Amino acid sequence: MSRKIARENTYKLIFEFLFNKTPNSRTYSVFSLGEMDDSDVAYMEKVYYGVINRYEELSEIISEYSQGFSLDRIYKPDLSALLLAVYELKYMNDIPPAVTINEAVDLVKKYSTDKSNVFVNGILSAVNKNLSEKK
Secondary structure, eight states: OHHHHHHHHHHHHHHHHHHHSSOOHHHHHHHTSSSOOHHHHHHHHHHHHHHHHTHHHHHHHHHHHSTTOOGGGSOHHHHHHHHHHHHHHHHOTTSOHHHHHHHHHHHHHHHSOTTHHHHHHHHHHHHHHHHHHHO
């Protein structure tokens, strides 16, 4: 259960980053406290700073698959989930792709619009298919 909390906290941190375009160590400190063990805090750090450091690359991947939607048109809650999930799909081989996609869809069901889950699922399924073919 704590990995789910770590993922949700990371999602919120990425959401904040989309507005500030800079990491917030204070918010990170607050979110890294609580019901998580060391491996979950390590996950948060790896994914949060990984998304920030690879923001341009991840954004290009999302743009490639979000036909008709520039990044500026994608709802920030959806974009946050997409950034997190594309990072996991590309750089975290220890997480099954189905888990990554399901968790991202769950996040947008909770924090975004009624149609966001279909949009996010479609993009992530295509990204996963492409990444799987390259392996």
